[in-house]
Amino acid sequence: MADLDLFSSESVTEGHPDKLADAVSDAVLDLVLTQTPKARVAVETLLGHGFAVVAGEVTPVPSAEAVEKVLRDVVRDCGYTADQLGFNCTSCKVDVRLHGQSSDIAVGVDDGGAGDQGMMFGYACRETPELMPLPITVAHALTAKLASVRRAKPELGLRPDGKSQVTVGYEKGLPKRIAAVVIATQHDEGMSLGQVREIVDAEVVKPVLAEYPDFVDDDLYLVVNGTGVFIVGGPEGDTGVTGRKIIVDTYGGMARHGGGAFSGKDPTKVDRSASYLTRYIAKNVVAAELAERCEIQLAYAIGKADPMSVRVDTFGTGRVSDEKLLKAVKEVFPLTPGAIIKLLDLQRPIYRQTALNGHFGKPGFPWEATDKASDLSFKVA
Numbered sequence: 001m002a003d004l005d006l007f008s009s010e011s012v013t014e015g016h017p018d019k020l021a022d023a024v025s026d027a028v029l030d031l032v033l034t035q036t037p038k039a040r041v042a043v044e045t046l047l048g049h050g051f052a053v054v055a056g057e058v059t060p061v062p063s064a065e066a067v068e069k070v071l072r073d074v075v076r077d078c079g080y081t082a083d084q085l086g087f088n089c090t091s092c093k094v095d096v097r098l099h100g101q102s103s104d105i106a107v108g109v110d111d112g113g114a115g116d117q118g119m120m121f122g123y124a125c126r127e128t129p130e131l132m133p134l135p136i137t138v139a140h141a142l143t144a145k146l147a148s149v150r151r152a153k154p155e156l157g158l159r160p161d162g163k164s165q166v167t168v169g170y171e172k173g174l175p176k177r178i179a180a181v182v183i184a185t186q187h188d189e190g191m192s193l194g195q196v197r198e199i200v201d202a203e204v205v206k207p208v209l210a211e212y213p214d215f216v217d218d219d220l221y222l223v224v225n226g227t228g229v230f231i232v233g234g235p236e237g238d239t240g241v242t243g244r245k246i247i248v249d250t251y252g253g254m255a256r257h258g259g260g261a262f263s264g265k266d267p268t269k270v271d272r273s274a275s276y277l278t279r280y281i282a283k284n285v286v287a288a289e290l291a292e293r294c295e296i297q298l299a300y301a302i303g304k305a306d307p308m309s310v311r312v313d314t315f316g317t318g319r320v321s322d323e324k325l326l327k328a329v330k331e332v333f334p335l336t337p338g339a340i341i342k343l344l345d346l347q348r349p350i351y352r353q354t355a356l357n358g359h360f361g362k363p364g365f366p367w368e369a370t371d372k373a374s375d376l377s378f379k380v381a
Helices: 017-035 064-077 103-110 134-152 193-209 270-287 322-332 337-344 373-380
Strands: 005-012 040-047 051-059 093-099 118-125 158-171 174-187 221-224 293-300 309-313
Touching: 005 134, 017 040, 017 051, 017 064, 051 064, 064 093, 118 270, 134 158, 134 174, 134 193, 174 193, 193 221, 270 293, 270 322, 270 337, 270 373, 309 322, 322 373
Parallel strands: 051 093, 174 221
Antiparallel strands: 005 158, 040 051, 118 293, 158 174, 293 309
16 A cells, blocks of 8 residues: 555445434424425534434424424434334434524525525535545445444344445556545444454345455455444443434545535525535536546625635646636536526425435435536537
């Protein structure tokens, strides 16, 4: 590994306490959007030792009973059905503290302005078919497989909480090999580290890495449950809070991040909608073969519709200049919050699934389409 440039990314399972909190917040968002597509939602979830708090600003405010039901359903679906697992969907105490959006914020958003200031980044590259970085793509695949094995084979003794970390060796900016994999998985009492490692290697690591044969060799370094034991997990082991896995949600650290979390926020919040647009733009640039790598930045001021700045960076891999590409981007893509929401059809209940294995690189979401590639190619021709 010494002769390669190493880069690592991590992912977490649906049962990780922070990701569980994200899922609850996005499920509440879906609940509200189902009833009121133009609702304003900014929901935070806190999950601790036998309790849950859902707080934030929602207009219109849903009933506490409906929110509590959503929370318990999400917790149950993620596998927390008994105290010994780290949380209990039935017996946990739930406190719902929601109120309406501030009128000072609403007045700017009502006129089509951004719901807050901030900067957002989107990224795409040619490392995988999904046009995502290889480390985060493999890390997500591992946590997805870990969850599916737990669900399909409960007799193996795996529990909901878990993480993955993938280290890839690069040479001259191109991925050459998967150098190391780290897996942490919660498990039943009485299981030895050897048993857990054997299960993880056979049921999770080998099947996933078989999908990446060009990057795997016999020198892979595998770490499973580095402390030797992982029985206490979920919110019993580590309090979960919405918005603490923003790098997991995006590009695994390969691209810059503006700092704003996504989950629990309706699309008038540009933290979310503009981040989706920047991914859409970057992916279409790369899909059009106008660059090998592309990062897009947008920045907004609260209450203002037009972005304060737009930036394109192809890291020297562009077929045309970044300046020419920037001009094409502004001509092809609408950049105001209202237009972004309309373009990507964001005022509908699609968000619960975004809180699982990242927001990008997964089929089915409108920001993953490459339907603007030909338009970009035409504009720069």
